[in-house]
Amino acid sequence: MEYVKNKALLNIYSGAGGVDAQDWASMLLRMYSKLAQQKGWGFTILSQSFGEQSGTKNASCELTGDDVYGILKNESGVHRLVRISPFSSKGLRHTSFALVEILPETTARDIKINPNDLRVDTFRSSGPGGQNVNKLETAVRVTHIPSGIAVAVQSERSQAQNKEKAMQVLASRLAQKMEEQKAKELSELKPNVAIEWGSQIRSYVLHPYQMVKDHRTGVKSSQPDKILEGELDKFL
Numbered sequence: 755m756e757y758v759k760n761k762a763l764l765n766i767y768s769g770a771g772g773v774d775a776q777d778w779a780s781m782l783l784r785m786y787s788k789l790a791q792q793k794g795w796g797f798t799i800l801s802q803s804f805g806e807q808s809g810t811k812n813a814s815c816e817l818t819g820d821d822v823y824g825i826l827k828n829e830s831g832v833h834r835l836v837r838i839s840p841f842s843s844k845g846l847r848h849t850s851f852a853l854v855e856i857l858p859e860t861t862a863r864d865i866k867i868n869p870n871d872l873r874v875d876t877f878r879s880s881g882p883g884g885q886n887v888n889k890l891e892t893a894v895r896v897t898h899i900p901s902g903i904a905v906a907v908q909s910e911r912s913q914a915q916n917k918e919k920a921m922q923v924l925a926s927r928l929a930q931k932m933e934e935q936k937a938k939e940l941s942e943l944k945p946n947v948a949i950e951w952g953s954q955i956r957s958y959v960l961h962p963y964q965m966v967k968d969h970r971t972g973v974k975s976s977q978p979d980k981i982l983e984g985e986l987d988k989f990l
Contacts (some may be wrong), residue, residue, distance in 0.1 A: 762817045763923060764813075764815040764816075764826070764854070764856055766779050766855075768811055768852050770851050773805060776807075776808060779809055782854060783815070785986070789985075790819070797816075801905075801906040802814075814907075823856065833954065835960070837960035857927070857929075860926045867924070871899050873897040875895045876891040877893050956968045959978070964977070975989075
């Protein structure tokens with residue numbers, strides 16, 4: 755499979771924790787955008803689904819820069835946040851989870867997609883709270899019917915550009931699925947990832963103490979505020 759060396763796809767999904775988890779997904783989105791800014795990478799939000807109250811249900815982004823996939827690939831996994839919830843009237847401590855997925859972008863020509871297997875829907879781009887930010891149906895959702903994979907893109911100005919980008923992202927998602935199927939044939943040891951307790955790769959604790967810990971490497975930082983501002987080098 756031929757991958758685009760200097761491009762990567764970042765997907766973030768809120769998990770267990772309701773509105774707190776959706777807010778946490780937005781915090782992670784901001785953290786990676788800050789990291790990209792510091793590294794001089796391009797960072798484009800392709801699509802973002804907002805929560806009813808606050809935060810992000812899921813978001814898909816494209817990053818461009820030297821070996822961006824190689825640098826970020828180990829960020830894939832469940833990220834856990836512990837803090838005093840800003841949404842709790844009683845000021846209770848809350849634990850939230852979000853899944854980060856880093857994929858290499860693949861060229862669309864590497865994946866043969868039958869046009870008859872696709873369903874293409876158009877819709878209006880929207881902002882937080884469901885408000886319409888575009889009166890034209892320029893946003894595009896492409897669904898690969900056999901696999902059930904759906905990709906939405908609303909970052910470009912025209913419907914044609916959004917469809918082209920959606921096809922690129924779909925190709926990368928299908929490539930990942932093919933790789934996972936190949937790995938599964940070789941080993942049945944790979945578990946399904948649940949976005950909840952026990953599956954986190956990194957914890958960000960803001961209360962009752964301040965600590966970010968990577969559970970795979972044991973690397974720690976007592977300055978979560980700096981980590982959340984994109985200073986991730988020691989973890990990367």
